Amino acid sequence: MGPHKKHDNSVVDFKCSKKEKKKRKEIKLLKALKKANIGETSKIDGSETVSQTPQEVHEISTLSIAVPGSILENAQSPELRTYLAGQIARAAGIFKIDEMIIFIGNIVDIKKREDLDEDGKPIRHSCMQPSICWSVKSPGFTSPSSTKDEFLFREGITTNLPTKPGHGSVVNCGLLKDVIVDRNLEPGLRVTVKLTPHEGSKKKCGIIVPPSLPRAETGTYWGYTVRIAQSLGAVFSQAPYPNGYDLTIGTSERGNNIDNIPKRGLPEHHHAIVVFGGLQGLEAALENDEVLTVDDPVLLFDHYLNTCPEQGSRTIRTEEAILISLAELRKKFNPKFNNTRETMV
Structure with a gap:
């Protein structure tokens, strides 16, 4: 009887120590969760608790650019077209553009294209599958983009x-x-x-x-959307914002000197747009527009600016004008909302 009683006591002691060990683990886990303040699902003693911390969504001021689709016509090979498109895309990323509009500004270029899409609109061959295939075959012409692996x-x-x-x-x-x-x-x-x-x-x-x-939740720049406009007028009439653009800027060598605008001297804006002309300028795009009734581009924009006064070359390419203009305007803009809480790498 004696040995059997001793064995029973050891079993009881073992069970008690096992329960105490389990309890200590649960207490340790609870302390760790409280210390880390983890707002996730955790199961303790069979109960489930869900806690989520909502992120604050911020208003942002946006910046759009509009460029004529005809600028790709001047590039004489698929390689150059890919490189040119990559330059414009890179500039849009550097200056945190939210929307890029490609508009058809030269009616002569449209008539040269006999193919029509299902809506009866002219097809831009430079934007069709062969160009897309070439950009895939030639990754060296385009710049890489990436985000942090741990980003939400x-x-x-x-x-x-x-x-x-x-x-x-x-x-x-x-x-x-x-x-x-x-x-x-x-x-x-x-x-x-x-x-x-x-x-x-x-x-x-x-x-x-x-x-x-x-971007609204974290302030991190998240790229731009692309919109196709069939005319210069459609750039404004088809704006994705309910009240359209509250600051419109046209660029031209015949515009007002940008140096006359002080730092942060442009009006406060929620949605701003900067429009660039092609080889023949915005004047030609306005002349070929069948809807707009004004004949002077100065009347179409809030500000009509020469962003590179006293230029040394006779002409400035559109891809060059984009970089020059956005760099100059960056110091003149006065956005209504602050977008600089975080930058993308």
């Missing part, structure tokens, strides 16, 4: 990989693992994804958000 937002392409019913789609965001999002979408769509941390899960999850949310 990503751009991605929806895939056709299967998921469980009600579990959304799988998106390739360029990470080591694909991301499962909250919506069922058809394959091949470009989407903006906000990653949602899931502690202890091997899968990456996220939600589909508007492309404007990363």
